[in-house]
Amino acid sequence: MEWNWTFAFAILPHLLEGAKTTILATFLGFLIAIVLGLAMALGRRSQQPWIARAVGLCADFIRGTPLLVQLYVLFFVLPNMGVVLSPLVAGVIGLGLHNATYIAEVYRAGIESISRGQWEASKACNLGISQTWRHIIIPQAIPPMIPALANYLIAMFKETPLLSAITVYEIMGEALGAASRTYRYLEPVTMVGVFFLIISLVCAYFARVIEERVRIHQ
Amino acid sequence: MTNPIIRIKNISKSFGAVRVLDGLSIDVMPKERLALIGPSGSGKTTILRILMTLERINDGHIEIDGEQLYHMQRAGQLVPADEKHLAKARQKIGMVFQHFNLFPHKSVIDNITLAPIVTKGVAKPKAEKRAMELLDMVGLADKARSMPSALSGGQKQRVAIARALALQPEIMLFDEVTSALDPELVEEVLSVLWQLSTETDMTMLLVTHEMGFAHDFAHRVLFFDRGKIVEEGKPDDIFRQPKHERTQAFLKKILAAGHRI
Amino acid sequence: MIESLSLILKGLQTTLALTVFSLTLALGVSFLAGLGRLSKNSVVRATVIAYIEFFRGTSLFVQLFWAFYVLPFMGVELSPMQAAVLALGLNYGAYGAEVVRGSVNAIGRDQWEGCVALNLTPFQRLRHVIIPQAIVIMLPPFGNLAVTLLKSTAIASLIALPDLTYQAQLVRNQTGQTLLPFAIIMIIYFAVSTFIKSGIQIAERRLTIGADRAQPARSI
Ligand SMILES: Nc1ncnc2c1ncn2[C@@H]1O[C@H](COP(=O)(O)OP(=O)(O)OP(=O)(O)O)[C@@H](O)[C@H]1O
Ligand SMILES: [Mg+2]
Numbered sequence: 001m002e003w004n005w006t007f008a009f010a011i012l013p014h015l016l017e018g019a020k021t022t023i024l025a026t027f028l029g030f031l032i033a034i035v036l037g038l039a040m041a042l043g044r045r046s047q048q049p050w051i052a053r054a055v056g057l058c059a060d061f062i063r064g065t066p067l068l069v070q071l072y073v074l075f076f077v078l079p080n081m082g083v084v085l086s087p088l089v090a091g092v093i094g095l096g097l098h099n100a101t102y103i104a105e106v107y108r109a110g111i112e113s114i115s116r117g118q119w120e121a122s123k124a125c126n127l128g129i130s131q132t133w134r135h136i137i138i139p140q141a142i143p144p145m146i147p148a149l150a151n152y153l154i155a156m157f158k159e160t161p162l163l164s165a166i167t168v169y170e171i172m173g174e175a176l177g178a179a180s181r182t183y184r185y186l187e188p189v190t191m192v193g194v195f196f197l198i199i200s201l202v203c204a205y206f207a208r209v210i211e212e213r214v215r216i217h218q
Numbered sequence: 219m220t221n222p223i224i225r226i227k228n229i230s231k232s233f234g235a236v237r238v239l240d241g242l243s244i245d246v247m248p249k250e251r252l253a254l255i256g257p258s259g260s261g262k263t264t265i266l267r268i269l270m271t272l273e274r275i276n277d278g279h280i281e282i283d284g285e286q287l288y289h290m291q292r293a294g295q296l297v298p299a300d301e302k303h304l305a306k307a308r309q310k311i312g313m314v315f316q317h318f319n320l321f322p323h324k325s326v327i328d329n330i331t332l333a334p335i336v337t338k339g340v341a342k343p344k345a346e347k348r349a350m351e352l353l354d355m356v357g358l359a360d361k362a363r364s365m366p367s368a369l370s371g372g373q374k375q376r377v378a379i380a381r382a383l384a385l386q387p388e389i390m391l392f393d394e395v396t397s398a399l400d401p402e403l404v405e406e407v408l409s410v411l412w413q414l415s416t417e418t419d420m421t422m423l424l425v426t427h428e429m430g431f432a433h434d435f436a437h438r439v440l441f442f443d444r445g446k447i448v449e450e451g452k453p454d455d456i457f458r459q460p461k462h463e464r465t466q467a468f469l470k471k472i473l474a475a476g477h478r479i
Numbered sequence: 480m481i482e483s484l485s486l487i488l489k490g491l492q493t494t495l496a497l498t499v500f501s502l503t504l505a506l507g508v509s510f511l512a513g514l515g516r517l518s519k520n521s522v523v524r525a526t527v528i529a530y531i532e533f534f535r536g537t538s539l540f541v542q543l544f545w546a547f548y549v550l551p552f553m554g555v556e557l558s559p560m561q562a563a564v565l566a567l568g569l570n571y572g573a574y575g576a577e578v579v580r581g582s583v584n585a586i587g588r589d590q591w592e593g594c595v596a597l598n599l600t601p602f603q604r605l606r607h608v609i610i611p612q613a614i615v616i617m618l619p620p621f622g623n624l625a626v627t628l629l630k631s632t633a634i635a636s637l638i639a640l641p642d643l644t645y646q647a648q649l650v651r652n653q654t655g656q657t658l659l660p661f662a663i664i665m666i667i668y669f670a671v672s673t674f675i676k677s678g679i680q681i682a683e684r685r686l687t688i689g690a691d692r693a694q695p696a697r698s699i
Binding site: 193 | 535
């Protein structure tokens with residue numbers, strides 16, 4: 001099969017439309033992941049052992065099962081329980097929830113990397129718990145987390161094609177749609193690949209720059 | 219008149235802009251024991267590492283037993299040595315490191331038998347028999363099956379010596395083999411070196427800060443400073459009547475620090 | 480019900496086979512590419528870097544569809560299983576290569592120098608000294624990769640490979656039930672992930688016992 005430029009240009013607008021959805025889904029999913037991830041990290045540190053245990057178990061379960069199946073649950077099972085989500089909303093929640101379990105680990109490592117001496121010094125300076133978090137712990141814990149968070153953002157970006165399985169018309173959904181209409185897979189799938197490659201390479205470059213920055217700042 | 223076993227001719231070595239060795243030449247005769255002394259950073263370790271092919275030289279030539287170390291003949295010309303040539307040249311040389319460099323995942327005896335088995339194709343039982351003899355010599359026969367982590371620093375270093383000897387090198391290089399050890403463990407390692415000096419006729423190069431031992435051990439002492447030999451001679455001359463003022467200053471400082479000669 | 484279960488069990492077989500095959504390919508590729516990344520030969524290094532960047536940069540999902548739908552037009556006809564093994568193996572091989580490289584790099588220079596002083600060839604250095612120690616470092620990240628790979632096998636259902644996820648969809652279509660099939664396969668996936676993780680932990684403990692991990696950091 002020869003590469004057909006006319007066809008490639010014909011589907012380009014669809015793919016770009018899909019790319020917008022891809023990027024939107026990535027950022028919305030990431031937003032959910034960093035918020036839910038924080039909730040999970042804090043839940044795991046809860047004073048109530050059963051809360052910590054339950055959160056840990058849920059996180060392990062989500063991390064131990066495929067994102068695709070979780071998307072199916074959100075999309076096919078929830079409506080039977082009266083919760084109807086649009087494909088995009090279901091997809092974004094699934095993506096966010098799945099990755100929140102990983103991001104919770106990033107937070108945990110970040111918080112644990114702060115030595116006990118810092119807590120004790122805060123006490124000695126007569127800071128309250130929330131003051132200690134705000135002024136001492138969080139400002140120190142966040143910079144080293146940034147590279148890891150950036151990596152998860154990139155990883156989530158590369159996972160978004162999965163959403164096409166629940167009929168989200170992100171870039172892969174558009175490409176597969178075009179392919180099944182015309183029986184030509186070469187151009188659409190290759191173009192999606194190129195799209196991901198370009199964005200990943202650019203992101204990897206910036207991730208490296210950020211990492212350098214963080215290292216220098218420490 | 220025999221030929222030198224090591225012939226270092228006018229070598230130079232730089233790390234970046236720092237010239238560590240500057241046009242250095244040394245001849246070492248077979249069976250000779252040489253002590254290299256000098257202040258920190260003077261380039262003593264670098265010389266041994268160059269002989270062990272752990273560093274490359276920027277300039278000059280080295281011959282081991284009449285064979286070029288870093289160069290080889292090809293089509294009538296001297297060209298830089300390839301890995302195969304280096305491997306052949308290395309067969310004659312063994313080295314003991316300041317930090318032992320034992321293989322942590324292998325037992326004491328496996329550390330010793332690894333190289334004879336894989337590089338020389340010695341059969342395992344034979345290699346183990348020889349290893350046990352060496353362990354006996356360094357006083358560690360009972361530790362053959364121990365892991366290195368279970369040994370003291372002095373014991374580790376004695377294993378490292380046995381490991382180097384297992385390949386039966388003609389030349390042994392010792393780089394501050396006691397300076398990573400607690401003071402009470404220094405003696406047990408030095409006594410092994412002493413035994414080697416009396417019972418074998420290997421050529422040995424010893425870098426050390428143990429001046430007393432260097433005095434008794436070496437046939438010849440080289441005093442280094444800033445990548446150059448400042449003074450060399452018999453131990454008695456260097457330690458009792460150093461001629462050069464830098465040698466005098468160095469020895470004075472060492473003595474003041476509590477080392478004995 | 481019984482029928483549904485047997486469908487799902489068949490799917491489990493396929494999922495396990497796919498996991499084992501792709502993991503094997505990924506491991507082989509990881510070592511080849513990871514060591515190639517450390518090669519002195521700049522052509523080898525560049526090739527490996529291109530491979531790693533390409534497979535990490537284009538989404539696994541895209542690679543799978545490309546292998547299944549585009550390769551046939553280039554004369555390479557692959558079954559869903561073959562396409563999935565190829566895509567998963569090469570994709571995870573690219574991540575694994577970085578694991579191999581990182582662990583080999585984590586072995587101290589003193590170990591390499593010890594090898595040179597004993598006149599081991601470059602291959603013998605790796606085989607007897609460096610890799611045995613690096614493996615212990617590799618195990619946990621490889622365990623994580625294996626679990627992630629297992630989860631990723633689910634996307635092979637989208638090219639009609641009858642794995643767990645595909646069979647659950649089949650049951651959903653046949654019976655109209657949604658919760659049950661998905662709940663069952665989630666529990667199965669979770670059980671297999673847990674099995675892999677504990678297997679790695681046991682292996683880790685085995686390898687660490689006796690080995691000289693406890694060596695205190697050298698002060699130089
Ligand atoms: N790999 C390297 N990179 C850069 N500089 C180096 C390197 N190795 C050695 N040097 C420098 O070369 C000089 C000589 O080092 P060398 O280790 O040979 O000294 P030394 O005489 O053995 O000292 P010491 O008694 O402290 O062991 C020092 O200034 C050292 O900083
Ligand atoms: Mg030194």
